[in-house]
Amino acid sequence: xxxxxxxxxxxxxxQVRKLLASRKxxxxxxxxxxxxxxxxxxxxxxxxGLRTVFLSDGVEADVPEGVRxxxxxxxxxxxxxxxxxxQGAVFLCSLPEKTPFVPEKGMxxxxxxxxxxxxxxxxxxxxxxxxxxxLLEGCADxxxxxxxxxxxxxxxxxxxxxxxxxxxxxxxxxxxIPVGVTALRDxxxxxxxxxxxxxxxxxxxxxxxxxxxxxxxxxxxxxIPMNPHCESLNAAVAATAVMWQMGKx
Numbered sequence: 001x002x003x004x005x006x007x008x009x010x011x012x013x014x015q016v017r018k019l020l021a022s023r024k025x026x027x028x029x030x031x032x033x034x035x036x037x038x039x040x041x042x043x044x045x046x047x048x049g050l051r052t053v054f055l056s057d058g059v060e061a062d063v064p065e066g067v068r069x070x071x072x073x074x075x076x077x078x079x080x081x082x083x084x085x086x087q088g089a090v091f092l093c094s095l096p097e098k099t100p101f102v103p104e105k106g107m108x109x110x111x112x113x114x115x116x117x118x119x120x121x122x123x124x125x126x127x128x129x130x131x132x133x134x135l136l137e138g139c140a141d142x143x144x145x146x147x148x149x150x151x152x153x154x155x156x157x158x159x160x161x162x163x164x165x166x167x168x169x170x171x172x173x174x175x176x177i178p179v180g181v182t183a184l185r186d187x188x189x190x191x192x193x194x195x196x197x198x199x200x201x202x203x204x205x206x207x208x209x210x211x212x213x214x215x216x217x218x219x220x221x222x223x224i225p226m227n228p229h230c231e232s233l234n235a236a237v238a239a240t241a242v243m244w245q246m247g248k249x
């Protein structure tokens with residue numbers, strides 16, 4: 001049976017707003033927020049932790065049995081939706097249990113990528129091409145609404161792995177998987193000729209690139225060919241180029 005909320009002051013409305021704004025709140029409550037009818041469809045199909053769905057009048061959605069459904073007024077939907085023009089669906093999900101890091105050949109390690117759009121785009125592309133991805137220190141929260149939206153639901157379909165550089169490096173070393181980094185070095189190999197499909201490749205942050213401690217330990221420096229007058233690529237574009245060369249799809 002559907003419930004109804006018409007007041008912006010409702011405690012559940014306030015909770016949604018807090019979850020949207022704070023990673024700490026998401027971690028403390030074990031909940032995250034997403035929005036939109038398409039993402040709701042993805043969550044309903046793939047995410048066991050779908051908990052509560054808020055729907056505007058006139059918006060319908062198929063949700064699994066046991067999921068709480070709440071009808072809200074236009075004013076409440078505008079208050080809880082992060083979109084300028086709400087689609088009429090906002091929903092709460094449980095955060096997943098931590099997924100352990102398992103080293104694999106032909107995987108990406110994201111180092112300090114803070115832009116939610118870049119993280120989400122990389123996860124979306126990795127989902128399309130079956131490339132494992134792990135987020136190292138300093139990356140955007142993969143369960144912020146901006147990352148979930150940019151991933152187009154990839155976070156619902158594939159496990160999101162968060163680990164540290166030291167843990168990833170130690171695991172790759174034990175597994176005999178060399179680590180590659182995208183870096184501008186004289187010794188860097190063109191990704192078209194390097195065996196990136198046998199490596200774990202680190203993609204650095206938008207502003208700083210790969211951290212020095214990672215550069216010091218990585219066995220392989222890689223370069224993405226481009227015109228000499230171009231200094232760098234967007235992190236998501238660089239990751240896409242590397243993933244394509246891995247040839248996992």
